[in-house]
Amino acid sequence: MAEEAAPAVSTLRGELISEMLAVAIIITLGDSAAAMITLYDPSPYATAYWGVCIAWGLAVTIAIYVTGAVSGTHANPAVTLALTLFRDFPRRKVLPYVVAQVAGAMIGAALVYQLFGPVIDAYNASHALTRAQGGAAGVFFTAPGLHITALHAFWDEVVLTAILLLGIFAITDEFNTSAPMANASALIIGLLVACIGASAGFLEGWPINPARDFGPRLFCWLLGWGESAFPGPDHYWWVPIAGPLVGGVVGAGLYQFLVKPYLPRRR
Template structure:
């Protein structure tokens, strides 16, 4: 059956919903419930949830589940540009709904945590729980530094995506293993660099839930200082994913053996 843009967008929304829902839930458990979850466990949960999202959406839509990936593929892999905006809208919608569902599930836990720690939403202190949904820089991490981190780790992710999905690469994994490698890459980047920025690596994963926090009581404080949330986790990943194409198609694939 011929694929339709509607089916592809639903697939992107569902895949994004799935991985963001699981990821946010793991952070909510760590922050608000008192459950002991180590940082490496958190990174692995996010990485494997990305693999699940790619598995679910991959056959119908390609499993981008990330605007940075969609934009990079449009730049380098001839992905139809008329599909870019619908894909991104679907991805952001899926992430927003994931944040909403997560909040409904953990609302009492989050409210109890805020009450116990005298956290007031809409203030700087409210970022303690806004951080369950969206990413923020680590202590003493400046805007430019954070931007470069998101640029770099998304560049690494996109480079791996190019490698594992290129049929001209004879060492590329087969049988759905590409999705697992992509998820492992997210987990590794999270382990190595996550404390600096929260490893968004995906504008939809961050903007959808951040949009939810704006209307769920945290207000504009959830944007972070210097409008961090509208700059770093959006443009850092997009530019990093585009630059990955320069490395792969200009510096690596020209040296592939000729078939």
């Protein structure tokens, strides 16, 4: 008589650990790439910005491969919100998922600080900057680029995150015959993140994820970056939260109402 298969164990605790780990991976690798472009002169990415974008994209891919089988690797409150509204993700899990994602981002920021702390201090000293003045803040969290106001940045993030969720919903739709197979979807999602960064990253650092910005920003606020973190220049802190949340709903809605109803019917 064949042995009975062990029952699948899927607990909220495991899902939250998975989400925390996923975001920690993304921030550790992504903010380390940001440190490489910010702290070193000449930067190894001075004429190869695409390398930064690929680093962020591959960080997302790795996070999905590590944690996707446990939690689905939302790793982004905008993704969690969109899945709740359009794909029946349980509402009771939304707040715990978001808290885990922000905690993971703080852990990632702490690891980056541990790695690059001496370089950060040397950079600030050589540029006569303090943490309160925002010295090396670009390693950890985003800010408006040249000629970009906070309000303009908000609309940028709506558009960019809408593209992100439009792509994610298409890539992960089992009825979309043009979508990649399951084992390739993580790589394509990572390339989508890299593509968005390559196309518009200089606007405000393409946060497209509230946890990606808020967690490291909160970590830095606690470690002496003060008002340069909260409220940030031009009271910018709310933009990487509100913009992606709105944009995620817009992008997911576009897919659900303008694409999904017209997919070829399966027999």
